[in-house]
Amino acid sequence: MNDLDDLRDAMHSTPDFEPKPLDLAVVMAAGGRLRRRRRAAVGAASSAAVLALLVGGAQLIPAGPPQPAGLAAAAQPSAGDAPGTGSPATAASAAVPSTGLNIRPSTGVPARPEPGGAWGEVVDTGSTAGGLDRLLWMQRLDEPRLPDVALGIVAGRRTAEGRLIPDVVNNEVEGSDRAPGFHALEMAMVVEGGATPAFGYYVGAAAKITVKADGRTVRARQATWSEDRSVVLFWFDLKMVKPAGEVGRPRAYDRNGRELPAGNAAFAVG
Amino acid sequence: MGLVRRGDEEFVEFAGANSARLQRAAYLLTGDRHQAEEAAQAALVRVYASWGRVRRKDPYAYARTVLANLVTDQWRRPIREYATDEVPERALPRDVADDVTRRRWLIGALQTLSPRERTVVVLRHFFDATEVDVARELNLSLGTVKSLNSRALAKLRVSIPSPRRAQSGVRP
Incomplete structure (x- = not known):
């Protein structure tokens, strides 16, 4: 030697x-959070409106005062309102029988959505976080490095003033965002705004979506995206699919109970 | 942990196989066990964040590069550090020194190098990276890497064996 x-x-x-x-x-x-921060930064590259304030995977936009219970649905501005623009338009609520959720039809959905803002109708998940309704919406991405990805899905809230507060943003980074199957699955987690449910979107005629959570099969609540009826936003009740729980085996079925393509059926963690 | 994203199992396997080595390298770079654990963990976080991109390339090289640059970035902060040419005397003559004492001396001597010298030595002789790879990973010229390596080994009083000695194992 x-x-x-x-x-x-x-x-x-x-x-x-x-x-x-x-x-x-x-x-x-931590790596998952870092990855999402990078994705969010990608999504925000051409949009300074909302996502410029993304830090740490969770939104750090200061929330407005909590909205009084019972007034939220009537006082929400349109889904298409850009954050900060105010104009508190009144939106009606429409029940979706299969899931019992409320979808707020937008009176101001832009034909060409602004990057970073809501694209299409905002979906009310029926739960609250920090006194604000927990919402899901789609946002437009415009990233040259992801030519086949224009869709990002956001879990967030909305202040009494009508500002949308994105908490978690997810999108595909490989392949097409409209390929049949699951996309942008995100685990339930706790962020600054409170707990966010497990969520994602599915492309296809999914009448039922399930996962296996802590040994039980749990059915998702879901809503069809206003801008493309083949896109289904879905999420899981936080009591059934908990942060840090065991979650897997996402499945989608058509109205006849036939299993549909899985696509990117893996949850992002953290 | 729930069902993992595509490729997560590969990452777990990769991290399990390499975390000890990364920690050891981090310890060599920082000289502090707590900083070493933190640096290795931070490096793995970044590897995981980029796993989809690096997993089919050379994740190990990426990990060591991230680690080296993480530690180097810390050095770039205004923390006073004084590299010195004064390397402590060897505790005992080679022939009678036990292995642990000699290893401890070498690790201590490593901490007397400048950060760049230490990083080059760790990448070159711990990770067995080529000089070309070290130059690329640290964004240095090949000549600078050669110079840093040579100077560091001289400070450590480590002689570079000639090919014949290396093959025969003959000590000077």
């Missing part, structure tokens, strides 16, 4: 240091 071998031997043995097992769940959760 020569000097260089001694050095190499010493570096590989480090008598005063023994590596410890790292918590890979923590690593992957």
Whole structure:
């Protein structure tokens, strides 16, 4: 053995240091947040309106005062209102029998949505976070590096003033955002605005969407996207699909109970 | 943890196989066990965030590059650090020194190098990266890498064996 071998031997043995097992769940959760931050930054590249304030995977936009219970649906501005533009238009609520959720038809959905704003109708998940309705909406992405991706799905809230507060943004980074199957699945998690449900979207005639959560099959609540009826936004009740729970095996079925293509059927974690 | 994203299983396998080595490298770079764990974990976080892009390339090279640059970035902050040419004397003559003492001396001596010298030594002789790879990963010229490596080994009083010695194992 020569000097260089001694050095190499010493570096590989480090008598005063023994590596410890790292918590890979923590690593992957933090890596997932970092990845989403990058995606969000991609989505926000041409939009300074909302996503410029994205930090840490969760939105840090200061929320307005909590909206009084019972007034939220009537006082919400249109889904297409750009954040900060105010104009509190009144929107009616329409019940979707299959899921019981409320979809607020937009009176101001732009024909060509602004990047970063809501694209199409905003979906009320029927739950609240921090006193504000927990919402899902689509936003338009315009990223040259992702030529086949224009859709991002957002879990967020809306202030009494009508500002949309995105909490979690997800989108495809490989392939087409309109390919049949699941897209942008996101685990339930706790962010600054409170807990966000597991959510995602499906392209195809999905009449029923399920996952296996902590050993139980749980059916998603879902809503058809106003701009493309082949796109289904879905989410899971936080009591059934919990943050840090075991979630997997997403399945979509048509109205005859036949299983539909899976697509990118993997949940982002953290 | 729930069902993992495509490729997550590969990442878990990769991280499991390499986290100890990354931590050890981080310890060599920082000289601090807590910083080493944090740096290795931070490097793996970045690897995971880019896993879809790097998993089919060379994730190990990416990880070591991230680690080296993470630690180097810390050095670039206004933290006072004084590299010195004064390397402590070897505790004992080679022939009678036990392995642990010699290893401990070498690790201690490593911390007397400048950050760039130390990084080059770790990449070159711990990770076995080529000088070309080290130059690319640290964004240095090949000549600078050669110079840093040579100077660092001289400070460590590590002689570079000639090919004949290396093959025969004959000590000077």
